Amino acid sequence: MKTFKVLLMAGVYCAFLISVSCAQNKSGSVNLDLHIDKAKQFLDGLEKEKDFSGQAYISYKGKTLLNKGYGYADRENQISNNKNTAFDIGSLTKLYTKAAIIKLIEQGKLTLDESLDNIFKSVPTDKTKITVQQLLEMSSGLPEYVPGAHGDFDRISKENARTAILNHKLNFEPGTANEYSNSGYTVLAMIIEERSKLSYQDFIMKYIVPKDISIHGFYSDDHWEENKVAIGYDMLSHGKRNSPVYWPEPEWGIMGAGGLVTSAEGVSQWLEAIKGGKVLDKKHTALFDQLQLKNPTPRGTTALIRAGGSSYGFTSSIADYPIEQLAVVVSSNTGKFNVPEEVFRNLLSWLIRGEGLEQDNNSVRTQSQNSGGNASPKEAKLNEFLEVISEGNLTSYVKNNFSESFISDHGLEGHVEFLKTIREREGGFEVLETLENRMGFLKVLVGSKKTNENYALEIEFVTSPPFKIDGIGLSPFGGDVINKVVEGNSSEGFSPVENKLMEFLQALSGNESELKKYISDNFERGFLERHEGVDGHYNFLKNFSGGFNDDVELVDLDDNSITINSKLKKNNQVLKITLKISDVDNKITSLGISD
Template sequence: MKNKIINCLSKFVCLVMATMIFDHSVNAQLKPISSDEYVSELDKKVSAWLDEFIVPGAALALIDNGKIILQKGYGYADIKNKVTVNGKTGFNIGSISKTVAAWGVLKLVEEGKIELDSPAENYLTRWHLPESEYDVNKVTVRRLLSHTAGLSLHGYPGWSPSDTLPTIEQSLSGKNNGPGDVRMIMEPGTKWKYSGGGYTILQLIIEEVTGQKFADYMQAEILNPLGMTNSSYTIDDKILSASSLEHNGYGEVIPFELFTAEAAAGLHTTIEDFVLFAMASLNVPNGLVADQSILEQSTIKLMTSPAPAANGRYGLGYGIDSIQNSQAVLVGHGGANTGWHAYLRVNQQTGDGFAMITNGGSGHNVYRQAYCDWVNWKLGVSLGNRCIKTITPLLINAIRREGIDAAIARYKKMKETKSEDYFFSEGALNNFGYELLRSNKVKEAIEIFKLNVEEYPESGNVYDSLGEAYMVDGNNELAIKNYEKSISLDPENTNGVEMLKKLKNQ
């Protein structure tokens, strides 16, 4: 089944997706060193990680005891023209857009224009949730913010610059490039289930309540007052002129993506601006933010505290990460869109923070290494298996040097001899296969999907993906065979059912 990199928290959540695969090289506890010494060491590591994971560029900021100790760009925004990343280079930050959008909602709550526990329907006239077996009045603003409203639609793929973007209402009704409409699929208030669609409802609520475009409201009421004047939910000429290019897992330039679902996925920012938001999220007076009165400290505390039914992992727009073997609780979010990866975590108890943005399909590997290293330095603890490297970049380099057969042989050898040092998973292979497919390397994609079938023969998803690759290659007979196998293993695979009908009717 097609696994696009979409703004979302992935199967374990984008907010924690960011911490699933880290590096053993940072597992050993570091000796106590000063911030200057640490920044000097980290500088060298970041450049090495960019090379290792085939990511052209990144920008990183660190906060230590309420002060910014690092704010720097690494690598390239545009390799061909030798444009390096600097403090004003723009990056999309994926689902961290939700965290910033939550500030916009909570500002309206403070002003008495929205009530957290009122039904979302009270504020909607332009679109309404479809009828279902569940009570629509239980879909409250608080539950939308905390992903406990029982809604569908995990995340969004983007649109290309040549596409005509749908309206918010059209997107909510299913015209959104793939993921379907937003509807109630479980009892609201009973379970945490990530829904980017819920944040598109919040985007619409902001427009309904204020009478303004979402992006205009956010610029005037949140971004500009925070000093984030080079950030925007509107991708205009100013934003594009300062933006990095975006790249796939091969480090190749890919088309720029646009989003109707701005609140869920559309914020573009720079590291200079991003660190200002990190400082504001610390919820302590610091003197660096242009306007400290945007939200009350009590409101930020509410946003960064566990919400009901969120299993302690999520507040109102913020993910909550309790670090094992320590007393630390870090709050923030992760973000991923095709070609972009970003990560934010702050420790409100100590005034420390980590913010990183990257411009490559494997950028999550870079910030995971950096974050794991930083946690080790700040807290003196290892994140253990959360620090294991992904195997995918090794496969990419092996394909480049020796071809697909050698790459697969390398994978099998590494799994046999280095299983504790690298992260091997069905999802990683599946995503890599789609990277190849998107790069028109169809034959190589087929071989990777075949490897995934060999490794995970009881998964319906791997056969679905192989079926799609065969379909792209024009081999309908094998496409049908694999889709049929996928459906036999996973009868609820609606994508496979639809593709099978399409193939058999040709």
């Protein structure tokens, strides 16, 4: 069955785009009419009224328009963020990993089409022909996270991480699809060490970060000063101070995918160094640009838009318009804000358009609201889907609008029966709000025309024309785990893994002795031993003390594993929980909790 992986961990590719309005002069260069004062007012108001804390850096045609800190880097000691404060930049680290791989290619130590069996020994047969390029482009089929790693700070050796990743079942045949993969970038970090004979961190600092730009480094590096690195707030906490100064150096659960620390200015300066040929030669700078994920604007130019962050209070986002020579970077050390959506999109809108985004700008327009025909391809597909659910030929619709692989997964009759069930029970839907909109994926809140219930409707698309539907999920917006409708898997009762999940969520609300007893009684022996026994697991799970709200969203379910999204009671942070059980005694064999 096609399932959905809601990409909430460090580093989703943001699929939003604020297009630019500009004029070309006679020389062909681009001039923008920027609204920098309004952008500054927006950020000042956010700091004053909503306790935003972080940094913003804006440059245009080589001139710095804004480089400022907001709020506190250290609330307890009232140390303010300034332009030099360093932040955990999360998955923006992947940009540096990509540059490092291309540096190895420039040095003649690696090729893009080189396969894993030519780099490592004893690669499982189904992974042997995965190429370096497929790892870079996230088309390898490797899992989203390092299997068995419980979080950013879970101790796991390089060898154990490589074994866990390469022994995991592929999500798809390499080269046939794209799916976000942190573990693929961890494999790239392993390749960097294998071919350079340096540690990943040493290679990055020696060859990838020029010495004349703002300070860069990794967690726990000796050069960090306590009052110059922000503390993360309003999310999970790790160590005596929730700061990269005190965090352990990056483990192989995130190596290559995260772990870098710098300022917003540092990120922008590094990208300028890349474009200016200070890191790679001209040929390989062009290759770096070619391999970037970019979003086309209506003008035919492209903008690189990325976001990264962690469960520990940090987020960083960047929008780079190379032709327009505009760069915007925002870093934050508060979990109160979803920076890519709540701050970053609005900042770009104020800067480029001179106005903020209205509430209904985030909602998908239905066909009746959009008679002008300006809907995006995904919006158009959504409208068609909603129309056929209300009335229409379901068989013809599935044949013409579902991808071949999706039809193959469930059969034509299976899809038609599923859609008939929805039609009979719900009578169709109305779109209430867009919940998530990114490349190849759309998630909307819909209301049932018959029952007045609300649902989260998720549609996955093939990312090339004609943008056929490649997956569908429908789950109640709120309610318990069992009140669900997911294509190919509806159930009246509780499965063993669902029972185990609900027991686990209840145990999280207990006291220390109750939670430790639950761990001892319900975690598989080998799983206990891999993570320092009951105490090791408890030290991880106490980060989620107080438990989760009753409202959950089902993401994935099969016989032995379940994934949900739910909110922590103490701060309403949405986290993804994945739990797997043994098919022998139903004990927990794997558990992951991440943003």
